[in-house]
Amino acid sequence: MRMPESDEMKFMKELNYINGVNGNEGALWLFLPAASQNVSVDDVKVSNANVSMNMPIILMSTFPGQNIHAAVNDLINYEYTNWANPQDARAMFTKIGGDVFFNVPAMDLNLAHANDTKSNTWFYNFLIVPEHRPFAVPNWVTKASHVEEIPFVFGYHYDFGNILNITNYQPAEHQMDVSGRVMTYWTNFAKFGDPNGDGPVSWPKYTIEAMQHLIIDVEDSIGQRLYTKEYQFWRKIVPALLEAIENGEHA
Secondary structure, three states: OOOOOOHHHHHHHOOOEEEEEEOOHHHHHHHHHHHHHOOOHHHOOOOHHHHHHHHHHHHHHHOOOOOOOHHHHHHHHHHHOOOOOOOOOHHHHHHHHHHHHHHHHHHHHHHHHHOOOOOOEEEEEEOOOOOOOOOOOOOOOOOOOOOOOHHHHOOOOOOHHHHHOOOOOOOOHHHHHHHHHHHHHHHHHHHHOOOOOOOOOOOOOOOOOOOEEEEEOOOOEEEEOOOHHHHHHHHHHHHHHHHHHHOOOOO
16 A cells, blocks of 8 residues: 555556445454453443553554654544543544554545546445344444454354354344345445445445445445545644654654
C-alpha cells in the first residue's frame, strides 16, 4: 500500500473486491486487559492508563521508525476520549484498536480502488452478531466483532462441536435469512463479478463521490461515508502533526 507504483499494487488494483469491516472490530482486543486482570471480558475494567500503555504499539505499527512526540498522544487521547464518561476507557480502547488495525486500512483499499478506473470495490459493514460468539466478547458489545461474519458467510456450516463445544444447534430463522443473503452476495460476486442479484437492496459500488456501503443486519440497508472522519484523522491529521514536529514547526 505504501508503494502504489509497484507491480504488485498495479496488479491488485486491477482486481474487483468485496471489502468490509464488522461493527465493532476492536472488541477483539479486550481479551488483553481481561487476561492481565485475570477476569472475564464482561468484568474487565479499562482505564486511560491501559490505553496509554498500548499506544506505543499502535503508533509503532502505524508510523514505523518515527519518533512519536507527546503531543501526538495528547491529540489521539482527545479525539478518542468518551467525554460523556471520561473515566471509562472501554469504548476508547476498542475504537482505537478497530480503527487502526481494521477500519482505516479498509478505507485505504476502498480509496485506492475508487481512484482507479480499472476495478470496482463493494464495501460492507457487518453488524448482526451470531447467537453463539466464537470469541469471548463483553455483553455490552452489541455489534459484530472481528470474524463474527464467518458463520453467515458459510451458511452456518462449521463444526460447532469442536469450535464452540455446542451440539444439536439450529440457528434462528432470522440468522439463516441473513446467512442466505450474504451467501448470495458472495456467490454472485464469484460468478458474475458483481454481488447484486434479486436481493432486497441494490449494493452500489464504492465511489469517491458517494462513498456508499451495504449495511448487513437483520435487514440490509445502504449507508454512506463510513469511517471517512477516522481516515482523515489517521492518514492526514496525525501525519501532518508528526511532520510539523519534525520540521520544528510545533513546539
